[in-house]
Amino acid sequence: MTIDQIADKVRSGSRVTAAEALALYREAPTSLLGQLADAVRARKHAERVVTYIIDRNVNYTNVCVAKCNFCAFYRDVGSPDGYVLGFDEIFRKIDETIAVGGVQLLLQGGHNPDLPLSWYEDLFRAVKERYPSFKLHALSPPEIIHLSRLSQLPVPEVIARLIAAGLDSIPGGGAEILVDRVRKLLHCYGKATADEWLDVMRHAHRAGLRTTATMMYGTVESDEERLEHLLRLRDLQDETGGFTAFITWSYQPEHTELSGSEATGIDYLRTLATSRIVLDNFDNLQASWVTQGGKVGQLSLAFGANDMGSVMIEENVVRAAGASYCMDEVEIVRNIEDAGFVPKRRDMHYGILGDPICREREVPRMLELSTARAEGDVTVPQELANYPARSRTGKQLRTIPN
Numbered sequence: 001m002t003i004d005q006i007a008d009k010v011r012s013g014s015r016v017t018a019a020e021a022l023a024l025y026r027e028a029p030t031s032l033l034g035q036l037a038d039a040v041r042a043r044k045h046a047e048r049v050v051t052y053i054i055d056r057n058v059n060y061t062n063v064c065v066a067k068c069n070f071c072a073f074y075r076d077v078g079s080p081d082g083y084v085l086g087f088d089e090i091f092r093k094i095d096e097t098i099a100v101g102g103v104q105l106l107l108q109g110g111h112n113p114d115l116p117l118s119w120y121e122d123l124f125r126a127v128k129e130r131y132p133s134f135k136l137h138a139l140s141p142p143e144i145i146h147l148s149r150l151s152q153l154p155v156p157e158v159i160a161r162l163i164a165a166g167l168d169s170i171p172g173g174g175a176e177i178l179v180d181r182v183r184k185l186l187h188c189y190g191k192a193t194a195d196e197w198l199d200v201m202r203h204a205h206r207a208g209l210r211t212t213a214t215m216m217y218g219t220v221e222s223d224e225e226r227l228e229h230l231l232r233l234r235d236l237q238d239e240t241g242g243f244t245a246f247i248t249w250s251y252q253p254e255h256t257e258l259s260g261s262e263a264t265g266i267d268y269l270r271t272l273a274t275s276r277i278v279l280d281n282f283d284n285l286q287a288s289w290v291t292q293g294g295k296v297g298q299l300s301l302a303f304g305a306n307d308m309g310s311v312m313i314e315e316n317v318v319r320a321a322g323a324s325y326c327m328d329e330v331e332i333v334r335n336i337e338d339a340g341f342v343p344k345r346r347d348m349h350y351g352i353l354g355d356p357i358c359r360e361r362e363v364p365r366m367l368e369l370s371t372a373r374a375e376g377d378v379t380v381p382q383e384l385a386n387y388p389a390r391s392r393t394g395k396q397l398r399t400i401p402n
C-alpha cells in the first residue's frame with residue numbers, strides 16, 4: 001500500500017496493520033501524520049474539550065532492587081540517599097494537593113524489599129479514612145509483581161487486597177517497551193516481562209479497576225518493536241476495555257547507566273500521532289509536557305492528544321534524569337486555550353469535574369515542581385518499626401531506635 005492509500009484507510013476509520021503503521025511512522029510527512037491523528041482525535045472528541053487533572057506525583061520510596069539501567073531515580077538498599085516517606089509526610093502532601101483543587105495521588109515507588117504488603121494496605125486505609133473521596137492511582141504493574149513475589153501471593157490476590165484497602169486504579173508505569181528483547185537490554189526483564197506486565201493489567205481490569213498504559217521509547221528498541229508495543233496494548237484493550245488512556249514519553253538519559261541521547265521533539269510528535277492512529281480503541285491520549293516542555297505539549301494537541309495530563313505538583317523520577325519542566329494550572333489552561341481548545345478539569349476516569357479552579361478562585365502560582373523531600377532530609381518514619389524488613393540493612397536499622 002502507498003502512504004496515500006494508508007492515509008485514506010485511516011480517514012475512513014479502518015484499523016491499520018503493524019506494517020501500515022510502520023510505513024506511516026517512517027515515511028509519512030509529519031504534517032500528514034498530524035492531520036490523520038487529529039482527525040482520529042476529532043472523531044472521538046468532537047467537542048474540542050481538552051482535559052487535565054490536578055493531582056500529585058508522589059514517589060513513596062526511591063529504594064529499589066530492580067536497577068533498571070535507564071533509571072536515574074533509584075538508590076540501592078542501604079544507600080544514604082535512600083528514603084521512605086512517612087504516613088504523615090504523605091498526609092501533608094495530600095493536604096497541599098487538596099488545597100489547590102487536587103483529587104488524587106499518583107503514587108509509585110521503587111521495589112523496596114523492606115516495605116511489605118501490609119505497609120501499603122495500612123497506608124491506603126489510613127488515606128481513605130482521612131480523605132474518603134480522595135483517589136489513589138497507585139502502584140504500577142512491576143510494583144504489584146514485586147509485592148506478589150515479596151508476599152508469595154498470586155497477583156490477583158495482591159490486587160484484591162490492595163483494592164480492599166483503598167486502591168482506585170493502577171498507573172501504566174514500568175511498561176517501557178513491551179518486547180522482551182528490549183526489556184533484557186534495559187535490565188527490566190526481571191522486574192516484569194512483557195507478558196507479566198500485561199497480565200497484571202488483565203487481572204486489574206477483571207477485578208474492575210481501570211488503568212492507564214504507557215510507553216517509554218527512544219532507548220534501544222527498533223521501530224518495529226515500538227509498533228509491537230502499541231499492538232500488544234491494542235490487543236489487550238480489545239480483550240478487556242480497561243485502559244482509560246495512553247501516555248508516551250521519550251527516554252531521559254542524564255545520570256543513567258544506559259546514557260545515550262534523547263529523542264527529538266519531532267520524533268515525539270510522530271510517535272504520539274502514530275500511537276493515536278494505532279490505538280483506535282483508546283479514548284484518551286495524554287500530552288507529555290513534563291518531558292517535552294509546554295510548547296511541544298501544546299503541539300501534541302494537534303498530533304492526537306486530547307488531555308494535558310496532570311498539574312502534577314511534585315515530580316522526582318524524570319527530574320532525576322535531567323528534565324525539569326513545570327506547568328501549574330494557569331499555564332496548562334493557557335496552553336490549551338491558545339491551541340483553540342476548551343480546558344476542563346477531569347477525574348481519573350476522564351469524567352469532567354468542571355472549569356479550571358484558577359477561574360473560580362485564587363490559587364497560588366507554582367513555578368517549580370516540589371520534590372519528595374527537601375535535600376538532606378534523612379528522616380526515618382517511626383511507623384517503619386512496625387513492619388518486618390527483608391534486607392540485612394533494613395533489619396539492622398529496625399533494631400536501632402531512632
Ligand code: SF4
Nearest residue numbers: 064066067068071074
Ligand atoms: S524504573 Fe522503577 S523499577 Fe526500575 S530501577 Fe527505577 S525505580 Fe526501580
